[in-house]
Amino acid sequence: MSKLLNTASRWAETPLRLLFVTCVAYPVVWLWLGIHVRHRERLPTRGPAIIAANHNSHLDILALLSLFPLLRIPGVQPAAAADYFCQNRWLKWFSLHVIGIIPVVRGSLHLCPDGPDPLADCYRALEAGKVLVIFPEGTRGAPEEMAELKAGIWHLARRFPQVPVIPVYLHGLGKAMPRGTLIPVPFYVKVAVGQPLHGCADKLDFLHHLREQLTWLQHKVHTPALADD
Template identity: 40%
Template sequence: MKNILFALLVRPVILFILGLNIRRKHKLPDKGPCVIIANHNSHLDTLVLMSLFRGKSFAKVRPVAAGDYFMKNKFLAFFSTKVMNIIPIERKMTRDFRGMFKPVLEALDDDGIIILFPEGSRGEAEQLSKYKSGIYYLMREKPEVPIVPLFIHGLGKALPKGSFVFVPFFDIFVGDKFFYTDNRNDFMVEMNERMDALQKEGQFSEW
C-alpha cells in the first residue's frame, strides 16, 4: 500500500510541481541498513527525501518523526503510517536512549533506510539549527551502520515553517558517507563540518 499511495499522492507533486535536482545521486545508498541525515526547514522535507528512493529500497525507507505530532489525529496518523511509514518517537528527556530508539534499531536490523533530522524540529529556511546529540546515542548502538549526509537547498523557501505556499525548484546535495566515532564531541564536530560543507556548496551554486 505504501508504494501505491506514495506514487499516486506524493511523487507527482515532488517531481513535476516542485521540481528536484539531485547532486551526486550515485552516493545515495541503494539498500540498508543506513541512516540518512538532513537539514529540516520545510513541511515537505521528509516526503522529498523519500521520493529519492524506488522499488525495493523505497520499501525499506523509514522516516523518524515526532509521535506527539504525527499521531495526533486519525487523518494524520493514517497518512504518516500508511503512506510515509514513519517510526514515531516520543520527544522527552530520558537517559534510556536504547529504549527510546528501540523501534529505530529494529528497523536497522531489518535493513532499514532511516531518515533522521538531527536538528529535531524545523528551523528557519536555509539555516542550520543546533544539532541535538540524540544521533550520537543512536549510532553508538549501531557503529557499523553508515551515515549519509544530505543538504536540501531551496526547499525551505518552497514551504517553510509557518507557510503553505509552494515555490518550485530546489537542489539536494548528497555527501560522502561516514561512521560513528566513540567520542561525542568528535562525532558532533565531524557531522557539523560535513553538513556545513554541503550547505556552502548549495550557497555557491546560486552564484
C-alpha cells in the same frame, strides 16, 4: 482480534505507501518543484543505513522519499516526532501507514532516563536492514537555517558502528513550504549527498563532524560564485 487487525494493516501498508509516493511525492517533487541532486550515487541502494538531513519543511520527507526508486520505498523509513505526528488519530494513522514514519518521543531521554528507550523502534528498523531517514536538528526551525544537532543520531551511530551515516543537505524546500503553510510554492530544490560517516565514541566529536559535513554540502548547493569567464 487486535493482532489480526495489526497484520491486516501491515499488509495494507506497503501498497498505501507506494501509492502515496507515486501519486504525491514523485509529482510534487519532480514536476511541481523540480529537483537537482548532486552525487546521487552516494545514496545507499540497500540498508541498513542512516540518512541524516537538515530539516526546514514537511516537504523534506517527500523530497527524500522521492530520491529512491519505487521498489526501494518499503525499505526506507523516516524517524519523526511522535508529539507532532501522533497528535490526533487521523494524523497518526496517516503518518504511520501512508508515510511510514517511525515515531520518536522527543526529549524523553532527559525527562525520564529510566523509561523505555525512545529510539528502540529505530534500532529495530536498522536491525531489519532498513534505510532510516533522520533529521538530527529535531525540528524544522527557521527557513533555510540549520539549528543545533541533537544527540539522538549519535546514539544510533554508536550502537551500529558498521552502519554508514550519510549526510544529505536539502536546499529550497523551506522556501517552497515553510512551517505554518500548507500549499507548496514551486521553487527548484537542490540536494547534495555527502560521504558516509561512521559512529564513534565521542559525542561532541561526532556531532561536530556531521555538522561540518552538512555545512560543506550547504556551500556546494548554494548558488556558486561567478566564475571569471
